[in-house]
Amino acid sequence: MTGTTTARRVALSGSTRTSVERFAELVCPPELSDGRLMPALIERLELQLAAMPPLVSAALIAAFRAVDHGARLHRAARGRRLAALGRPRADGYIRALSGHGPRVRRDVVRLMKGLVVMSYYELPETRAQLGYEPDAYIADLARRRMETHGDEIRAADAAVLADEERP
Amino acid sequence: MTGPAPMPAPGLVEGHAVTGAVRVDCDVVVVGSGAGGATLAAELADAGVDVVMIEEGGHHPTGSFTTDTGRALRTLYRDGGAGAALGRPPIAIAEGRCVGGSTVINGGMSWRTPPRVLQRWAREEAVAGVTPEAMERHFEKVERRISVARQDPGSVGRDSELLRLGAQRMGWRTIDNLRNQVHCAGCNVCILGCPTAAKRSMLVTNVPRALSRGARLYADCRVDRVTRTGRRATGVRAHFIRPDGRRGPRLTVRARVVASPAGPCRPRRCWPGRASDRARGGLAGASRCTPAPRSPQSSTSPWSAGTGSIRPTRCVSSWTRGS
Secondary structure (H helix, E strand, O other): OOOOOOOOOOOOOHHHHHHHHHHHHHHOOHHHHHOOOHHHHHHHHHHHHHHOOHHHHHHHHHHHHHHHHHHHHOHHHOOOOHHHOOHHHHHHHHHHHHHOOOHHHHHHHHHHHHHHHHHHHOOHHHHHHHOOOHHHHHHHHHHHHHHHHHHHHHHHHHHHHOOOOOO | OOOOOOOOOOOEEOHHHOOOOEEEEEEEEEEOOOHHHHHHHHHHHHOOOOEEEEOOOEOOOHHHOOOOHHHHHHHHEHHHHOOEEOOOOOEEOOOEOEOOHHHHOOOOEOOEOOHHHHHHHHHHOOOOOOOHHHHHHHHHHHHHHOOEEEOOHHHEOHHHHHHHHHHHHOOOOEEEOEEEEOOOOOOOOHHHOOOOOOEOOHHHOHHHHHHHOOOEEEOOEEEEEEEEEOOEEEEEEEEEEOOOOOEEEEEEEEEEEEEEOOOOOOHHHHOOOOHHHHHOOOOEOEEEOOOOOEOOOOOOOOOOOOOOOOOOOOOEOOEEEOO
């Protein structure tokens, strides 16, 4: 592929990475928890953060840390951060964050979840596990399209470059 | 992926290939290569005008499109798809940043500008010759060029059928969606770049047309500002963007006319002068934010509801509520 890809690199620090990994374990399917897919997921997330405006990616990184350490204020967490909470308490905390409280906070948590979950489902291993392999399907559709409508398609391509009457 | 990529190479300059500062002269410099910019460039090039297009994003031909959402967001979208219009409420806006602009990443819904909007342009913006009657032949021409038509029935998804059914039960009138496509195969990955070129984005229509008629296109090139002499726009200053994102050499364009249709949100900061001047398009020799002659449209993921088997990865969504 040619052209620009992304303007910069984002590398999560060790402590932020811990925060993100715990968050990802909670919002992604349990298959993520065995740890094999986590490095690839983090790598995808870093790429995606790098493509965002610096202010937005910095805010999201801060939000991951805030969600992790903000658990200390959650009554059921008893002063522990999210990364140190057991599953039921951690789930309860995330549910509370995304379901209650100020709208801005709920929106930010939803955005974080969307970003992480999208990165998870884009992993080749996840796709293979789900049987989502669209490339072969698309190639087949494209072939059938050309077989059925090839003449019209070629005519449309030619018309793009052809002289035409000016209105 | 498959599909033709009728992009003639002559006239296309990509950022990675530029080694030093570039200065060019032309009649018209067009900022952006999306629905507005590419259409304008093709029309001008057809008329023998010397046109230069400048596109901030890269050139990604049809054959390079994949079904990797993250990759598409990073390569084809502005700000990785994280754009938003701040207001009450804030609205997420997905804008294209690639040769072909947002037409590469939208769903290809293609509707004529409503008469009330044309009337407002005439009334509030003092744009001449945009009555619905006068625009008719132009709309027809654009529709021919980008193959605006109804979807082949077999490629319409079950989700759309259910949506139509539900609408009809609510007593709403439904109408077929018009899309710029030639026998769309129904892959439902429009927002990742059409892998078959069935969607007639600017990438496969007006950009190649303009290039085939002598227009030049500088991709991976970000416009910093419109230059001027007194109150007259005289060109643009821009810089190329290296593949790793670093700032590359400078591009200076001298032109008789500067046109900046590039997106609804971005161009204003490039324009010199007071905000009130910019809002009036106050610079002579400059065309401000010429709207694309067809409604912009962002695409959304298909949704599912009700009964029956719905496969969101199969077939496109293609019904809309009638007015």
